[in-house]
Every structure is written in C-alpha cells, then in structure tokens.
Amino acid sequence: MKPNNNTNKGVEYWTNRISDLEMPALCSTVQALEKLAKDDVSSLSLLGRSVMHDNALTSRILRVANSAIYHKGTSQISTVSRAAIVLGFDAVRNICITAQLLSSLLESKNLAPSVYERLIRLMAKGFQAAMLARMMLSQYDEEVQEEAFIASLLYRIGESAFWSIGGEFTETLDELLKECKNPTEERSMIRENLGASFPQLTQSIARHWNLGELLIQAVNHPDDQRPEIRSIFLADKLCDLLSQKVIDKDELEKRLTQAAHFTGLDVDEFTLRMQRCAQATHKLADAYGAKVLLDYLPDPRRINQITEEALVVEPPLYIPNLNIQLAKLRELTAFVINKTEFNRIMQIVLEGILEGVGVDRCGVLLLSPSRKQLQPRIMLGRDADEMKHGFIIDLSDKKGLFRLAMEHKESLWIDNPNALKWREQCQELPAQHLAKLGFLVAPLLVDGKVIGFYYADRGPSQRVFMEEDFQAFNHFVQLANVCFTVSLK
Known part of the structure; x- marks a missing residue:
C-alpha cells in the first residue's frame, strides 16, 4: 500500500504501522521504561520485571552490563535490577532500549538482500555515532552522556524502521534510490513515495514512543549549539562521511576540525580517540550479539589513509589453493x-x-x-x-x-x-x-x-x-x- 502523499497522513500511516505491526516489542519496551520513576527505589525491581519475560533480551542486557565498556568491578552482575544499582538507571535503560532495537531490526525477516544491507549499514552508522557522541561528551556528567548516546543511536530510527518492514514497497524504493544522482534527489524521491521525509518519521516515532525531548530537538534543530545536540550532529556527520565509498576530503577536514574544537583537542588527538572509540564499538557490538554490524561499522582509520600518499600496490594474483x-x-x-x-x-x-x-x-x-x-x-x-x-x-x-x-x-x-x-x-x-x-x-x-x-x-x-x-x-x-x-x- 502506498500512503496518501499528504505529509501528515504519510507520517501517521508509517508511525502507526511501525508501532503496531512491525516493531511492537521495541515500542512497548520503550514505553514501559519511560513509566518507571528514575528516583524511586521501587523502579529498580520494576525494571527487572519489565524485561524478565524475555530471556533472550535479559541475557543480552546482562552480557553488555558485564562487558568492559560498562562494568569496572570484579563481581558478575546477575540480574537486571542489580545492573541498575551498579551502573545506574539511565545506563541500564539505554542498554535495554539498544538491545531491543538491535533485536527488532536484526531479526527482520524476508528482506531483499539489497534492503537488508541498506538497513545494516544504517544501523552500523547509528551504533558508531552513538559511541562517538558519548566519547565527545566525556567531560560531562554520565547522565548527559547516556542521553546523547541513545538520542544519537535513534537519530535515524524512522529510516531504519521503514527499511525493516520489507516487502515490495521497500524493494521498489530501494531500486529508485539507487538511480538518484545526489542526496537532494534521494530526499525528493523519499517524500514522493512515502508522503513524508525520514526525519519527520523519526520525530513522529520519538513523540509516539516518548523517546525524549533531546532526540526531537536534535532532529528538528541540528545546528543547535547545545553540547548534547552538537555532539549528536557531528557524530552523525563523521560516521556518514566515513561510510562513503569515496570520502569528500574537504568535508571530512571541516567536520574533524569542528569536532576537535568542540572537544578542546587538536585534530590528531581527536582522530586517535575516534580510533579507540571504534575499537570499543566493535567490542560492544559483539557483546550485544550484533556481529553482523562489524563489517559495516564506519572505520576512522580511513582518515589516515586519505591524509597520506597512497602506495601503488599490485593486486594479488590468486592461484588455485x-x-x-x-x-x-x-x-x-x-x-x-x-x-x-x-x-x-x-x-x-x-x-x-x-x-x-x-x-x-x-x-x-x-x-x-x-x-x-x-x-x-x-x-x-x-x-x-x-x-x-x-x-x-x-x-x-x-x-x-x-x-x-x-x-x-x-x-x-x-x-x-x-x-x-x-x-x-x-x-x-x-x-x-x-x-x-x-x-x-x-x-x-x-x-x-x-x-x-x-x-x-x-x-x-x-x-x-x-x-x-x-x-x-x-x-x-x-x-x-x-x-x-x-x-x-
């Protein structure tokens, strides 16, 4: 079915379909977590009970909570409520949302290979951008870092959720987008077929699922200079650039300079931290059980490759082995x-x-x-x-x-x-x-x-x-x- 080209109806159609038919588990998990009071001791046990019915989700949450990225202690965390005590409610809430998001999208069934690859690349960019945004806010409170992490991860949730639907409609749009010559053409093609833009769909889902004001503001006002929004914007731009087959050197230099200035570092030091962040992202993706993302994560090492003279290397000649x-x-x-x-x-x-x-x-x-x-x-x-x-x-x-x-x-x-x-x-x-x-x-x-x-x-x-x-x-x-x-x- 192709929705009415009226923007409001297009947004409403896709939001309802994604929420009610395609990703109800993620929608209900997010809404359940939002209802828990952060300053109420009882919320810790409620948090555990809200996910305990899903063994796979609980297992994934505990594996991440015990990873070196989050847990610095020596004793193992064995329950979700215990994880909330050790790591803090915000961290575990975001682990829950991230785990459910990855589960919902990675387990999308019967996608055409081309659509599936588009979805995986999009998810990999969002995952790396979330880690990068948090790294760029390392001088701020953990609450600020966690809020930016989840907003950055969900920055393109409208687009990701759409591709996860699958079917003839997504396959047709995928083919049409391949014919577009530039991003402007792509955006026009998306609006024409969906009756809305992907950012509009993200905003609608964010409101419908109560994903937080920061995500809505980051999508609505990407040029806002508040630290949280600035980190989300720059992380998204850098990861998008590093995901391109051919990198725009001038644009990359511009974004690196902006990010280095934002963090108070020189470009070389910021680049080094980006590379360390990428290594941590690989480990975290593994902990989440999302190994399929590993080959598609944006690689900051490419920055070095385009700033050095490339050596001409004769490609290998493969003989039967x-x-x-x-x-x-x-x-x-x-x-x-x-x-x-x-x-x-x-x-x-x-x-x-x-x-x-x-x-x-x-x-x-x-x-x-x-x-x-x-x-x-x-x-x-x-x-x-x-x-x-x-x-x-x-x-x-x-x-x-x-x-x-x-x-x-x-x-x-x-x-x-x-x-x-x-x-x-x-x-x-x-x-x-x-x-x-x-x-x-x-x-x-x-x-x-x-x-x-x-x-x-x-x-x-x-x-x-x-x-x-x-x-x-x-x-x-x-x-x-x-x-x-x-x-x-």
Whole structure:
C-alpha cells in the first residue's frame, strides 16, 4: 500500500504501522521504561520485571552490563535490577532500549538482500555515532552522556524502521534510490513515495514512543549549539562521511576540525580517540550479539589513509589453493547445520571462489524486483568497485546467456565468448567487463527458484579455466545454494 502523499497522513500511516505491526516489542519496551520513576527505589525491581519475560533480551542486557565498556568491578552482575544499582538507571535503560532495537531490526525477516544491507549499514552508522557522541561528551556528567548516546543511536530510527518492514514497497524504493544522482534527489524521491521525509518519521516515532525531548530537538534543530545536540550532529556527520565509498576530503577536514574544537583537542588527538572509540564499538557490538554490524561499522582509520600518499600496490594474483577451498567448504557445511544470515554465506562462498578456485574477480548478481535485470550484490577481486557499478545485465533478450541459464538452472563455462556457439548469447554482457578468455556462471537457487547468479572470471590476468576449476566452482555454488535455502526458511 502506498500512503496518501499528504505529509501528515504519510507520517501517521508509517508511525502507526511501525508501532503496531512491525516493531511492537521495541515500542512497548520503550514505553514501559519511560513509566518507571528514575528516583524511586521501587523502579529498580520494576525494571527487572519489565524485561524478565524475555530471556533472550535479559541475557543480552546482562552480557553488555558485564562487558568492559560498562562494568569496572570484579563481581558478575546477575540480574537486571542489580545492573541498575551498579551502573545506574539511565545506563541500564539505554542498554535495554539498544538491545531491543538491535533485536527488532536484526531479526527482520524476508528482506531483499539489497534492503537488508541498506538497513545494516544504517544501523552500523547509528551504533558508531552513538559511541562517538558519548566519547565527545566525556567531560560531562554520565547522565548527559547516556542521553546523547541513545538520542544519537535513534537519530535515524524512522529510516531504519521503514527499511525493516520489507516487502515490495521497500524493494521498489530501494531500486529508485539507487538511480538518484545526489542526496537532494534521494530526499525528493523519499517524500514522493512515502508522503513524508525520514526525519519527520523519526520525530513522529520519538513523540509516539516518548523517546525524549533531546532526540526531537536534535532532529528538528541540528545546528543547535547545545553540547548534547552538537555532539549528536557531528557524530552523525563523521560516521556518514566515513561510510562513503569515496570520502569528500574537504568535508571530512571541516567536520574533524569542528569536532576537535568542540572537544578542546587538536585534530590528531581527536582522530586517535575516534580510533579507540571504534575499537570499543566493535567490542560492544559483539557483546550485544550484533556481529553482523562489524563489517559495516564506519572505520576512522580511513582518515589516515586519505591524509597520506597512497602506495601503488599490485593486486594479488590468486592461484588455485586446495587448502583454502577445503577451509571455506567446511565453513559452508557448518552453515547448513547452523542457520546463518544471507550476507555471511555470500561472503564466504565468494572468498572460497576468489582465493580457493583462484580467479581474478567474482560476485553474486541478484534479480531486480521486476526480474528484468541482474544487478551486482557483492563483487570481490580486481576492479570490484567498477564491476559492482557497471556489470548490470539486461534480461530482455530471451536468447541471452543468463535467460537460458535461468531456464535450465545449470552452470555454464563459457570458454570463449567470441566463439560462434556463444557470441549471440553473450551480447547482453557489458563489453567493457567481458572476459575474453572465458568466465563461469551458475544460478543462485533457493528452494529450486533462481534468484540470481554467481559469476567468476580471470579477465585481468588473461588466464584460462581448466576442467578442475569449473568443478571446484560448481562445488562451492551447490553447497552455497543449500545454505541459502536453509537460511531463508
């Protein structure tokens, strides 16, 4: 359903849907915590009782409360109410909210891979920004730090909650946003389709869930110079910059200078503290059981990389390695037994093909929602970034290579794309990326249905494939298809 383009109705529609249908557990947890009086001793036991019915949530809260980030004592904290006594009500309240937020979003079911990645990247940025905002307020009271932490974490809750809904509507908007050339176009596209902006949705959720005045003020008045709001704004900007594939050096220098001035540090010292903060964020994400965020957390080490002269390094030439093949196949076999998330499976199978089979580049291409195109989801190896943006396959030609492979659900070894038997089918492939000495293709199957393809070639090094290479490639994709089927059930 597409909501009415009237802004108020659009905001109301999405707020109600998220609160009542998509994330009711988080909504009720936040509202229950808000009702507890911070200065009332009885609130400590009430806090424990409010989450004790959820064993997974309680376990996650206690694991975080006992982590080095929060607990400096020697004795273990064994109850939520005890955690509130040792750490303070505000800290435990925020741990509860963070744990429930991560649980609600990370367990979003049946998201398209592209939408899921967008959600994970957004969550990772928010998590790192929350830690950074708290670090920037280290000279202030703990209450101020905790308030800024949770407001920064929830700074984009409207956007995160929307993507977690999944379904055709989110997939369509995701595809539309990929076509936008700049942030202004993206914002216009979002308003046109949602009937509201993501910040407006965040404000509405914040009011509906009683998430606190600081979050509302931070979204409404990002240029406010109050320390809490200033830290939230700068943390969000820095993490957004560090998450970009290509960093705007001038913009980064500007935000670093502003943040260093805010904290009273020079830029080098602030950068060092950012890097330490990033290490702490990795540990905290692990304590929350959110390991999926680790590969997507903004990396402050990139600041050093863009301020130093980059060394020209020849990319590695991967040759077939049976030991790596065996190790990666074992990992995939474990995924069949222990259900694993989609993106992790993709990463392991492609690493096995790249480093084990010994190719120059490989990737997974997924069908678009309309099933009229194949678009790169992950590409590894040489020219991976160029391939990810340019290796888009049009499936309109019924005689095309991928249409035939989709119909017959079989792996193909195209030994010479210019040979007579392949030339016509290969016309759909982008000429600039066509490996002249051949490539390998296999369908990505879930419950027997083709949802995409695996691709591998040795184009840059101009090496040919042998029969054993094709068999090893097939071994990986067949096992990965079993893993995907298990993971999506």
